[in-house]
Amino acid sequence: MTADGYSSVDGLFHPASIAIIGASSNPIETGWVKRLLDFGYKGQIYPVNPKAKEIYGIKAYSNIRDVPDPVEYAILNIPAENTPQAMRDCAAKGVKIVHCYTAGFAENGTEQGKQLENELAQIAQDNGIRLIGPNCMGVYCPASGMTFSEDFPKEKGRIALISQSGAEASRLVFLCQDVNLYFSKAVSYGNAVDLDAPDFLEYLAKDNETDIIALYIEGAKNASRFMVAVKKCLERKPAVILKAGLTANGADVATYHTGSKTDWNVFLKQARAIPAQTMDEVADILQSVTRIKKLAGRRIAIVGRGGGIGVVATDICERAGLKVPPFSSETQKLLLQIRPDPGAMFRNPVEPKLGLEGAADFFLKGLPIIDRDTETDLILIQMAVDVYGGHTPDLVQNVTETAYALCAAIDNIKKPLVVALFTGGHIDTVQAVAAARDILTKAGITVFSGVEAAARAVSKIYGYYRHLEKQ
DSSP: OOHHHHHHHHHHHSOSEEEEETOOOOTTSOOHHHHHHHHTOOSEEEEEOTTOSEETTEEOBSSGGGOSSOOOEEEEOSOGGGHHHHHHHHHHHTOSEEEEOOOOSGGGOOHHHHHHHHHHHHHHHHHTOEEEOSSOOEEEBTTTTBOSOTTSOOOOOSEEEEESOHHHHHHHHHHHHHTTOOEEEEEEOTTOSSSOHHHHHHHHHHOTTOSEEEEEESOOSSHHHHHHHHHHHHTTSOEEEEEOOTTGGGSOEEEOTTSOEEEHHHHHHHHTOEEESSHHHHHHHHHHHHHOOOOSOSBEEEESOOTHHHHHHHHHHHHTTOBOOOOOHHHHHHHHHHOOOTTOOBSSSBOOOSHHHHHHHHHHHTHHHHHTOTTOSEEEEEEOHHHHSOSOTTHHHHHHHHHHHHHHHGGGOOSOEEEEEOOOSSHHHHHHHHHHHHHHHHTTOEEESSHHHHHHHHHHHHHHHHHHHHO
C-alpha cells in the first residue's frame, strides 16, 4: 500500500468532518446524526436534507454543495436511484471519502442495480473519491467516535474487523463485548466497488492500534491481491478468517498469480491464517489469542465433575487434536491427599468435591499441584453450573463467589488456564453464568460456552503458535 493509499483508508476511520446526505429529521428514528452525536464523534457534522432547517440542533443544508466548510467524508442515506447525483455533488464539494449505506445495487441481481453500481464506481474513479460500499454499514472506530450502531461499546481495544456483512460484524462486536474484548476498528464494506478487503488488510497490518485482525469474507473481486494481502498481514500479526460459502460446489475457487487454481480451504492452510466456521468461533479464537500468549504443548488437564461429564470432555478434547494424558504419579499422589473420597477421579480428569464450594476449595489447593505436573501444558476448568449449581435463590451469589475464588487462585499459576461455563436452560443459571463470565474475563481468564468451543479454539491457536516457532 502506498502512503497515499494508507492515508485515504486512515481518513475513513478518522474524518474531521462528516456530511450525512439524507439525514433523518424524524425524532423517533435513530438516524446517523443522532448516532454519531450520542457516540461521541468530535468532528463537524453537516446534515443534508432539503426538507429540514436543522436536525438535533445542527443546521441542515439542502445540498452538500451548500455547506460553507470543507467536508472530508459523506454518508449516502438516500434511495439508490439518487446516489449518482449525490456522488457528483460530493465530487464538486471536494469530498475525499464516501460511504454509500444505501442498498439496491448489484446485490439485488437486476440490470438497473448493476448499472447504478457501475455508475457510482466510475464517478468515484473519475474524481479521486474513495468509496466504501454500496450496501454496507460502514465504520466503527471508538477512538474517533465513529459507529454504525448506537449499541456498540465505546471502549477501545486491540482487535480489528473487516466484514462484508454488517449483521455478522455487529454479531462479533457483541460476542466480544460479552467476554470483555473490544475493537480498535471495524468496517462493513458491502459490495466493494472501490475499497475492498485487501485495502483494509494492508492498512490494518501496519496499524499500531491493532494486534489481531478478524475477517468475514464471502468473495474477493481480486483473489490474487487478497491472498497476497493476507500473507503479508500474517507476517506482522495474526488473522482469523471466516470464509462463507465454502459448501457451494465443494469450494469457491480462487486464482493465484501463477494462473493455477486452488480452493479457499487450501489457501487458508497454506497462508497459516486461523480459520473459523462461525462468528462464535471467531470470538473464541480472538479471545484465545488475546489472552493465551504461549502454549508449550497440546496436553490438557481437565478439572471438573467426574463420571460422564469428564469422559465426554476427554473425548471432545482428543477429537479436537488435544491430548488428555494421566497426571504424573507424584501429582496423583498429592491430589489424593486433598481429595481422598471414595470414587473420586484424580487421574485426569480430576474431580473436585461436590458443589460450588468444593470447587472453590479445590481451586486454591488443587490447581497449584496441577500447575506443577510435568505431563500437562494447559488447564481446562469445567464449571457445570447447569448440573451442579443447584437452582437455589443464592445461585448467582454462589457462582460469583466461585469465580472470585478462581481469580484468586490463578495468581501463581504459570500454565495457561481456560474455563468452560455451561449455561443450561434455566434463567437462574443463565444469569449466574453471565455474572461469572464477566468476573473471569475481566481478570484476563479465557472463558468458553462449553468444552467443544474451548477444545476447538485451543487446538487452533496451538497450531498457529507452532507455525510461528518454525518460522
